[in-house]
Amino acid sequence: MSNQPTFNALVVEEDANGNFNKSIQERSLTDLPENDLLIEVHYSSLNYKDAMSASGNKRITKHYPHTPGIDAAGVVISDKSGTFEEGQEVVVFGYDLGMDTSGGLGQIISIPADWAIECPESLTLKEAMIYGTGGLTAALSIQKLEKMGAKPSDGPVAVTGATGGVGSISIAILKHLGYEVIAFSGKPEQSEHLKALGASEVRHRDTINEIGQKPIGRELWANAIDTIGGDYLANLLKQTKAGGAVTSCGLAASPEFSMTVMPFITRAVSLLGIDSVYIPLEDKKAIWQRVATDMKLPNLESYGEEITLAQTPEYLDRFIASKTVGRYVVNVRG
Incomplete structure (x- = not known):
């Protein structure tokens, strides 16, 4: 130095x-x-x-x-x-x-x-940056789902923006923790890459919106991590199983979305906001200890x-x- x-x-x-x-x-x-x-x-x-x-x-x-x-x-x-x-x-x-x-x-x-x-002692400086803010946001999203009671036996977790930094690390950590993952992406040519990360199934992100203007749809996933916002977030919520939750941490598609309250009052679905910028320092230290231990990815x-x-x-x-x-x-x- x-x-x-x-x-x-x-x-x-x-x-x-x-x-x-x-x-x-x-x-x-x-x-x-x-x-x-x-x-x-x-x-x-x-x-x-x-x-x-x-x-x-x-x-x-x-x-x-x-x-x-x-x-x-x-x-x-x-x-x-x-x-x-x-x-x-x-x-x-x-x-x-x-x-x-x-x-x-x-x-x-x-x-x-x-x-x-x-x-953290179990991470090199380079490894810490492989996670970075994207990995930190993924870990916070998974931890918040866990605090709402999420567990692998509930069923699959949907992840949007799957090829992005948050999405890709979310898939890998979820798989590492024993969850089944459905990955949604606008890049179908990356399907094999996403399966290698741990996704059991890869779908085009626009299939989320096939529900159209219906106020609520079939229950297709237990929980979800959304990184893109807009109609994708609204329609993820409409198709989440009763008692499930969807985390929101991005707005690549749009910062706005429109929907009814039906998923919230008929299925008790929760929308969870994720902030990785201004969270208290002690909470940031705590999530990094998880990233360095039970959430640490092999290879x-x-x-x-x-x-x-x-x-x-x-x-x-x-x-x-x-x-x-x-x-x-x-x-x-x-």
């Missing part, structure tokens, strides 16, 4: 014509905000929110130039708060990292100390493709073009 005065980072800049351009640039510590905790980043990961930030979405990032990256794993350089020791391995997810605070797609970050947690490295910092502009464009599959781990120093 070196306390270097300059470092490389992905920088997104807005030009005079309102276009947003991505490049790897040399940055200085003085470009970072004044915070207690300084971290040398070793690994990050790519998420859809990073792609939105990198394309100039002002709902995600208001001020440019900016370095995206809502995930980071690395080694403490210094901590004025005294929370962490120099050389300690830490992971950072959520809060304002990569939104309006320079993020994990830079080799050094400066953050408040209470944004970081110690990396974990096979679930993420490793790329370099120099490749991130290309891969972020792939997110916007819906040409990504699974998790992408960024070797920030490779």
Whole structure:
């Protein structure tokens, strides 16, 4: 580890014509905000929110130039708060990292100390980033279903956005915990990949909406994890078994949905919101202990493709073009 005065980072800049351009640039510590905790980043990961930030979405990032990256794993350089020791391995997810605070797609970050947690001993920094925010969200979704009483014997769990980061890790963890999984995807060419992750059946996502405008449908799955929102979320709820639940954590299809109250009052179906950004630090530590123990996947490295910092502009464009599959781990120093 070196306390270097300059470092490389992905920088997104807005030009005079309102276009947003991505490049790897040399940055200085003085470009970072004044915070207690300084971290040398070793690994990050790519998420859809990073792609939105990198394309100039002002709902995600208001001020440019900016370095995206809502995930980071690395080694403490210094901590004025005294929370962490120099050389300690830490992971950072959520809060304002990569939104309006320079993020994990830079080799050094400066953050408040209470944004970081110690990396669990049973996970390497790279493994932590294979999970990343996508894996954290998947784990939180499964844990919330469990708190509502979900168990493998209830029947299959439906997962939408199955080839995405949250969807793919959800399938793998559910299978690891003994659940049957029905995967829904708009990429039928990825069916064998999804079955290899653990899905027992793969269906086109549009089959969810074949119910049309009916207020309620046949009971087809015990529980569900929805990552895309819109009509898919509404129609998942309409076809969930009595007493089941559907978690909601994404809006790739739409942030809005319309439906009747019938599934809620005739089948006691529950809609569960998932927040992986601002959850209390103690809850974040607790779910990471599960990710590192009973939810830890065998052959974990096979679930993420490793790329370099120099490749991130290309891969972020792939997110916007819906040409990504699974998790992408960024070797920030490779």
